[in-house]
Each structure stands twice: as C-alpha cells, then as structure tokens.
Amino acid sequence: MRRASVLTAALLVVAVSLVGCAKDTGSTGSGGSAGAATECRRNPSPTGGAAPAAPPVGGVGANASALRVGLSYDVGGRGDASFNDAAAAGLDRAKAQLGVTQDKELTAAVGESEDASAGRLRQLVADGYNPIIAVGFKYEPAVEAVAPGAPNVKFALIDSTANDLPNVTPLVFAEEQGSFLVGAAAALKTKSCHIGFVGGVQTPLIQKFEAGFKQGAKAVAPDIKIETSYLSQAGDLSGFNDPAKGGEATKGELDAGADVVYAAAGASGSGAFRAIKAASTPQNPKWGIGVDSDQYNDKTLADVRDVIMTSMVKRVDVAVYDFISAVASNQTNNIPKVFDLKVDGVGYATSGGFVDDIKSQLDAYKAQIISGAIKVSATPEQ
Numbered sequence: 001m002r003r004a005s006v007l008t009a010a011l012l013v014v015a016v017s018l019v020g021c022a023k024d025t026g027s028t029g030s031g032g033s034a035g036a037a038t039e040c041r042r043n044p045s046p047t048g049g050a051a052p053a054a055p056p057v058g059g060v061g062a063n064a065s066a067l068r069v070g071l072s073y074d075v076g077g078r079g080d081a082s083f084n085d086a087a088a089a090g091l092d093r094a095k096a097q098l099g100v101t102q103d104k105e106l107t108a109a110v111g112e113s114e115d116a117s118a119g120r121l122r123q124l125v126a127d128g129y130n131p132i133i134a135v136g137f138k139y140e141p142a143v144e145a146v147a148p149g150a151p152n153v154k155f156a157l158i159d160s161t162a163n164d165l166p167n168v169t170p171l172v173f174a175e176e177q178g179s180f181l182v183g184a185a186a187a188l189k190t191k192s193c194h195i196g197f198v199g200g201v202q203t204p205l206i207q208k209f210e211a212g213f214k215q216g217a218k219a220v221a222p223d224i225k226i227e228t229s230y231l232s233q234a235g236d237l238s239g240f241n242d243p244a245k246g247g248e249a250t251k252g253e254l255d256a257g258a259d260v261v262y263a264a265a266g267a268s269g270s271g272a273f274r275a276i277k278a279a280s281t282p283q284n285p286k287w288g289i290g291v292d293s294d295q296y297n298d299k300t301l302a303d304v305r306d307v308i309m310t311s312m313v314k315r316v317d318v319a320v321y322d323f324i325s326a327v328a329s330n331q332t333n334n335i336p337k338v339f340d341l342k343v344d345g346v347g348y349a350t351s352g353g354f355v356d357d358i359k360s361q362l363d364a365y366k367a368q369i370i371s372g373a374i375k376v377s378a379t380p381e382q
Helices: 002-025 083-098 114-126 137-149 175-189 204-220 243-255 266-279 299-307 316-328 356-371
Strands: 068-073 102-107 132-134 155-158 168-171 194-202 225-233 260-264 287-292 308-314 346-348
Touching: 068 083, 068 114, 083 102, 083 287, 083 316, 102 114, 114 132, 114 137, 132 137, 132 316, 137 155, 155 316, 168 316, 175 204, 175 260, 175 287, 175 308, 175 346, 175 356, 194 204, 194 243, 194 266, 204 225, 204 260, 225 243, 243 260, 243 266, 260 266, 260 308, 266 287, 266 299, 287 299, 299 308
Parallel strands: 068 102, 068 132, 132 155, 155 168, 194 225, 194 260, 260 287, 287 308
Antiparallel strands: 308 346
C-alpha cells in the first residue's frame, strides 16, 4: 500500500509539472487561453529600408478657386473617425492649399435605395457642382446611372471603377498592402500568439483588408491564430455604423484569447476600441489597430487612444486632394491607377510611439512589397 501511495504521488507530481509546462509555453491548439503569454515562433525579418514615396500627382500650385466641389459621403459621413473623415480631410486640405471656396457635402443614409444615392448625385449636378466625388463602393450603380447624362461633369468614385466611364476617375487602393504591414505589427506585438480581425461588411473590398492582415501576420508568425468576425453581410451596410456591434464582436475575440484586434469597420471601430480599452490592464495589455485614418489622432477617440497601437492608413485624403488638384490643372490622366505603397497611397501610422521599436522591421516588409519580392493577395485564404 505504501509503495502504491508513493507511486500515485509521483504520478501526480509529474502530471502537475506537465500542466505547468503547457501553461508556461502556451502550446495549446487554440493559441493559448485568454490573456496567457504564449511562445510565438517568429520568422527572421527581411533586411533593408523602404523605398521613397512618389511625389503628389495633382500639379504643384494648382489653383482650384474656380471649382465648385461636391462630396457625397458613405454611411456615417463626416465625423465617422475613419473612412469618410479621410475624404473630408482631403477636401479641407484643398480648401487650405488650392483655394477651394465653394463646396457641398451630402451623406448617405443607412439602408437607403440606389435611387436615393443617384438622386443625391443628380442634386449636386443640378446645383452646378463639378467635380463630384462619390465616397465609397456603394455609389458605383449611382455613378453609372448619373455620369453618362452629365458628360461635362468630372466624377471621382472611391473604391470602385464604374466600368471605365470617360468622365469618371476611379480612386482605388491597395488596402491589402497596408493591411499586410499592420498584420506584421500585430504578430510582432502579440503576447498570446493570437490576434483578431473585425470587418464591417463582408464584401470583396473589406476582404482585401482581411487578406493582407492575415498574410502579414503569418509572414511574421506562421503558427499565429487569427479570429475573424464580420458585423454584417454584403448588401447590409449597417456594419459600418454600429459601434455596439463592433464592441460585441471585439469582446468575443478578446475573450477567445486575442490580444490585438484590427477593426476595418468604419464608425463601428469606435466600439471595438472601447471594448479593447475595457479589457486592457497594465499587466495584460490589449491593443487595437485602426483603419483608413490615423485614428490615434482623432479627437472623438481621445479616451481610447492609449490602446490604438497603429492604424492602416488608407490615404483617401491624398486621393481626394490629388483629384481636385488634377481637375484644376487638367491632369486627371495622371492619377495613379492604384494608390498603393509605391505612391504612399496606403501605409501604417506611428502616432503614439507604440510601434517605434518595430518600425525598421515593418519598413523592411514595406520595401519588399514595393520591390515585388513579396506579393500580397487581395483575397483571404479559404
């Protein structure tokens, strides 16, 4: 009996020791429990710095004072702290630097019909605005309906091509390239080897953000676990303007073990950051990654800026400014076919200093993408 008791005790010690080892290394199939530090196998970073950005294309010193600029925003409008605000920043810069004094801003409503979108563009045409900038892929049918009937009006369509109409300039971006860089940042910063992605609406456009983010993260840490959530499906744009749902989805990913979450969800991202702030402690920090604008600097997010590690900056502001400048100087043919890393059309933010320690690594990845050594997919792996 005594020998059996000793053997049982020895087995218990071994079992406890094994459990302790599993907890210390975090080597669980699910990427570790929530908040647990986990060993994350990381690849060596590439070497070399980033190539210089191309100069603006809109014509230095263009005078746009004669233009009457119309902007038709996506859902959320000016003040969404994300996509629309980036477009607004481009207009504001054109006012300050190009002399624009006449402009009109209109905003889409949640769940509106395509006729309503087209009606808003027709209103701008009737009121004499030229050029007119449609902010977001939702306007593609509206632009295709309105532009042919207004051949002397120059339109820009952000995030779509409108079937190559002659008076429409597409302003499209390599979102997957910028998202690759913030995915790499997430993988370099995670303590649990477990990160998350929250998309606003499950469309091919937002899937570009997802695809690049995952590819960048796995380029750094091949075994990393990545949670994925979408707030609404294609055809339902409410996912871009529902902070409560954004917070709920983010909390679910944090509860599952993620400690860095990238929210590509428009105004819903504010809810994501607040969920991250509520879950973060000095001993167990959580991080959010913003989108479109440098969200660390957004005044409406000042209370959560300390958890915004970086943002994938989609330079909608640059595209809007360059388009206005190009119209003023009659150089719209010089607008880039795609606003990518080569022309500084996408990138990552450094505000707050939270990625200063990994900037050289991120810039090395950036250089490899620009050179073509790394090809970033625009569609997520299935």
